[in-house]
Amino acid sequence: xxxxxxxxxxxxxxxxxxxxxxxxxxxxxxxxxxxLPDTAVKESKERxxxxxxxxxxxxxxxxxxxxxxxxxxxxxxxxxxxAIAISLLKASExxxxxxxxxxxxxxxxxxxxxxxxINGLLPILISAKSHGFTKFIIPAENAEEAxxxxxxxVYPASSLGDVVRHLVGMQPIPPLEMREFVPGQHKKSSADLxxxxxxxxxxxxxxxxxxxxxxxxxxxxxxxxxxxxxRCLPTVMPDLTFEEALEITKIHSVAxxxxxxxxxxxxxxxxxxxxxxxxxxxxxxxxxxxPGEISLAHGGVLFLDELPEYKRSTLEALRQxxxxxxxxxxxxxxxxxxxxxxxxxxxxxxxxxxxxxxxxRTCTCTPAEIRRYRRKISGPLLDRIDLQVEVDNITYDELTxxxxxxxxxxxxxxxxxxxxxxxxxxxxxxxHTNSEMGEKEIQEFCTLTREGDRILRNAFESMxxxxxxxxxxxxxARTIADLDSSEEILPKHVFEAVxxxxxxKP
Amino acid sequence: MTYTPEEKTVIYEAAVKGMKGREVxxxxxxxxxxxxxxxxxxxxxSSFLEPLERKGIFLVTALSADYPASLAHASDPPLLxxxxxxxxxxxxxxxxxxxxxxxxPWAEKFGKNLSAELSEQFTIVTGLxxxxxxxxxxxxxxxxxxISVLPCGIDMCYPAAHTxxxxxxxxKGLVLSEYPLGTGTAKWSFxxxxxxxxxxxxxxxxxxxxxxxxxxxxxxxxLDYGKEVFALPYNIGVSQGAGCNSLIKAGAYLVTxxxxxxSVYGIEAQKEKPEAQAEGDEGRVLQYLRERGETHVATIxxxxxxxxxxxxxxxxxxxxxxxxxKTGGNKYSAV
Numbered sequence: 001x002x003x004x005x006x007x008x009x010x011x012x013x014x015x016x017x018x019x020x021x022x023x024x025x026x027x028x029x030x031x032x033x034x035x036l037p038d039t040a041v042k043e044s045k046e047r048x049x050x051x052x053x054x055x056x057x058x059x060x061x062x063x064x065x066x067x068x069x070x071x072x073x074x075x076x077x078x079x080x081x082x083a084i085a086i087s088l089l090k091a092s093e094x095x096x097x098x099x100x101x102x103x104x105x106x107x108x109x110x111x112x113x114x115x116x117x118i119n120g121l122l123p124i125l126i127s128a129k130s131h132g133f134t135k136f137i138i139p140a141e142n143a144e145e146a147x148x149x150x151x152x153x154v155y156p157a158s159s160l161g162d163v164v165r166h167l168v169g170m171q172p173i174p175p176l177e178m179r180e181f182v183p184g185q186h187k188k189s190s191a192d193l194x195x196x197x198x199x200x201x202x203x204x205x206x207x208x209x210x211x212x213x214x215x216x217x218x219x220x221x222x223x224x225x226x227x228x229x230x231r232c233l234p235t236v237m238p239d240l241t242f243e244e245a246l247e248i249t250k251i252h253s254v255a256x257x258x259x260x261x262x263x264x265x266x267x268x269x270x271x272x273x274x275x276x277x278x279x280x281x282x283x284x285x286x287x288x289x290x291p292g293e294i295s296l297a298h299g300g301v302l303f304l305d306e307l308p309e310y311k312r313s314t315l316e317a318l319r320q321x322x323x324x325x326x327x328x329x330x331x332x333x334x335x336x337x338x339x340x341x342x343x344x345x346x347x348x349x350x351x352x353x354x355x356x357x358x359x360x361r362t363c364t365c366t367p368a369e370i371r372r373y374r375r376k377i378s379g380p381l382l383d384r385i386d387l388q389v390e391v392d393n394i395t396y397d398e399l400t401x402x403x404x405x406x407x408x409x410x411x412x413x414x415x416x417x418x419x420x421x422x423x424x425x426x427x428x429x430x431x432h433t434n435s436e437m438g439e440k441e442i443q444e445f446c447t448l449t450r451e452g453d454r455i456l457r458n459a460f461e462s463m464x465x466x467x468x469x470x471x472x473x474x475x476x477a478r479t480i481a482d483l484d485s486s487e488e489i490l491p492k493h494v495f496e497a498v499x500x501x502x503x504x505k506p
Numbered sequence: 507m508t509y510t511p512e513e514k515t516v517i518y519e520a521a522v523k524g525m526k527g528r529e530v531x532x533x534x535x536x537x538x539x540x541x542x543x544x545x546x547x548x549x550x551x552s553s554f555l556e557p558l559e560r561k562g563i564f565l566v567t568a569l570s571a572d573y574p575a576s577l578a579h580a581s582d583p584p585l586l587x588x589x590x591x592x593x594x595x596x597x598x599x600x601x602x603x604x605x606x607x608x609x610x611p612w613a614e615k616f617g618k619n620l621s622a623e624l625s626e627q628f629t630i631v632t633g634l635x636x637x638x639x640x641x642x643x644x645x646x647x648x649x650x651x652x653i654s655v656l657p658c659g660i661d662m663c664y665p666a667a668h669t670x671x672x673x674x675x676x677x678k679g680l681v682l683s684e685y686p687l688g689t690g691t692a693k694w695s696f697x698x699x700x701x702x703x704x705x706x707x708x709x710x711x712x713x714x715x716x717x718x719x720x721x722x723x724x725x726x727x728x729l730d731y732g733k734e735v736f737a738l739p740y741n742i743g744v745s746q747g748a749g750c751n752s753l754i755k756a757g758a759y760l761v762t763x764x765x766x767x768x769s770v771y772g773i774e775a776q777k778e779k780p781e782a783q784a785e786g787d788e789g790r791v792l793q794y795l796r797e798r799g800e801t802h803v804a805t806i807x808x809x810x811x812x813x814x815x816x817x818x819x820x821x822x823x824x825x826x827x828x829x830x831x832k833t834g835g836n837k838y839s840a841v
Contacts (some may be wrong), residue, residue, distance in 0.1 A: 190628040200814040495819035
């Protein structure tokens with residue numbers, strides 16, 4: 001008898017249906033697998049054999065052939081175990097009464113027959129649902145991830161025995177209760193602007209950066225709280241929408257970094273170490289292409305601490321994703337595109353010794369050393385960082401103004417308001433924030449008053465700014481005006497925008 | 507380029523035979539050496555001059571008419587000066603502006619403005635390093651009244667990052683060096699070079715100098731040659747200015763504006779240029795900066811009751827107008 005069971009394979013963030021066919025014939029006992037299975041799939045033979053035995057079921061002592069269709073797609077990973085086991089049971093007539101058509105089986109088996117969780121469950125479920133499947137049997141440990149799917153019957157099972165009892169109707173598994181998405185529900189980070197002491201200028205830059213989706217560079221001596229400030233970035237960003245959360249969860253699920261809660265409810269904050277390779281940053285791998293740090297930071301913040309310490313080639317590789325919002329990685333196993341729309345936040349010391357511009361300590365670096373240090377960051381990358389701000393180590397004991405002690409929620413409200421203005425402005429285009437504006441949009445939306453235009457001209461002459469810097473200043477000025485709920489870009493907005501730049505000064 | 511027989515003798519003695527120092531000069535001047543060069547000697551000189559001329563390099567010899575007088579009387583005059591650019595600048599009045607490589611931003615800005623103003627009356631003499639020298643160059647380069655003296659061969663560049671700057675100076679001003687082509691820098695070449703800076707000029711302004719700065723050596727040479735020394739005053743405890751303050755203590759002129767220098771040479775300072783206007787918040791911020799000196803943005807905002815971003819905007823406006831400058835660590839000072 002032949003049995004056909006539906007399972008799913010992953011290709012990037014897409015699930016691809018795979019039919020597992022089992023045929024049990026009379027003849028010399030053998031157990032063959034065809035249809036391009038990789039090592040992990042082939043090894044499932046032994047797992048399935050033990051799991052069946054230890055669940056009190058029979059492993060057919062006949063001539064067994066398992067086929068995976070479509071035959072030209074490479075099958076990877078252990079997610080096919082459950083489907084193989086069920087297909088064997090069906091083919092060997094142990095599940096005669098069960099209807100397994102239209103059910104998608106997912107899960108890895110342990111030798112005891114227990115079901116183990118798999119990576120990338122959510123993207124598979126979403127793809128399968130769009131292909132018209134509505135019934136899923138999944139490992140119980142993956143249950144949380146499936147709770148937000150909606151419009152499908154999902155049965156979480158903890159062992160092969162449970163699945164069989166469910167299928168034959170002996171002990172049906174109750175379908176998984178779906179849950180409503182609540183942004184920020186599973187907060188892991190305790191960062192909040194409330195705990196940042198002082199730093200009014202950096203706070204303001206943070207607010208502008210988030211409001212307009214601009215990238216941010218902080219320069220300052222060690223121990224001035226650059227990392228702490230950066231950690232606050234996700235807390236002032238607008239709350240995740242359900243669609244965003246699903247997309248981020250898909251990436252994290254594929255990469256296997258999803259937490260127990262099953263869905264990402266706060267914006268990611270990734271801090272790859274400066275020894276990170278280009279592959280770990282952008283994604284890659286031998287056969288399966290894993291999403292890199294920039295994709296894991298999708299929808300959130302990629303924080304590069306000590307920017308000049310990163311390998312230059314790694315930093316250069318960021319330029320294209322920063323522009324496109326996605327990364328395409330080609331490997332022998334195929335070409336995959338992962339989303340990578342992140343906010344880049346970088347920090348650096350002002351010079352190798354860290355004391356340049358400090359009040360208390362003297363800098364011992366020569367101008368040549370400082371130049372060499374700063375030259376490690378390429379101009380084109382710097383051009384994509386709209387806001388550059390100095391973080392200093394002034395003591396704030398004497399400062400009392402309220403702005404200095406605001407918490408993240410207050411700032412977030414202002415950010416949300418500015419984002420609303422931008423959403424209305426870019427309605428119907430694929431631009432979301434001011435930072436993504438091109439030359440055309442700048443001309444359309446960033447009209448300067450005559451006074452503002454004159455100021456910018458003067459600034460250019462007296463500061464010798466580049467054409468790139470001009471676009472950058474205008475975009476930042478647009479965001480500042482949005483925060484001010486001002487239709488026009490006024491001179492004061494331009495002036496403030498001009499103050500957020502470090503390295504393109506004469 | 508033609509050279510007189512006298513000049514050729516100096517070139518022969520200095521470049522071909524490698525002689526140095528006062529004695530040679532005295533001997534030539536005293537007539538002991540002045541003689542018509544023999545045929546083969548003449549040939550050696552022209553084969554030495556030929557590649558130089560191809561590169562557009564001319565020689566100022568100790569017996570040339572435009573050789574700086576005070577160097578001629580020094581104890582170790584450079585017998586030859588290699589030059590590229592506008593030689594006629596040597597004939598103008600010259601004033602030297604130097605500073606150490608680590609010069610605070612406000613002093614750089616001040617030095618640049620001052621250099622621009624003085625370059626109308628004088629040719630500005632300086633080196634080619636970062637910091638103080640670069641500020642002097644930035645001020646004088648637009649007018650072209652600029653001489654830069656190198657501590658290495660004229661075909662070399664130190665620091666290498668200033669190669670394109672050197673090309674610009676050759677184009678608009680003049681570059682000088684006493685070293686043969688291809689000579690690199692050595693520790694002592696900076697000290698040697700500094701005596702030329704002082705010797706060329708009527709006075710020396712020190713923009714910034716630590717306790718052991720090379721700029722102090724230039725000032726010392728200037729005193730030896732009987733030239734005036736000027737210095738910028740600094741706060742107590744600012745290490746980049748300790749040398750300047752000790753110069754002032756020792757009797758150097760204290761400089762806060764171009765008129766302080768011009769009046770010493772009997773030149774009347776030009777009438778005050780109409781100053782850029784600062785009104786409203788900008789005006790208040792500027793006034794505060796002028797009263798308090800270098801101040802942090804947050805302190806300014808706090809003192810004047812402004813929001814932090816309003817203060818930033820006002821300071822940017824002042825910066826664009828050239829009335830204030832960012833000094834690092836989010837601090838600003840008036841210029």
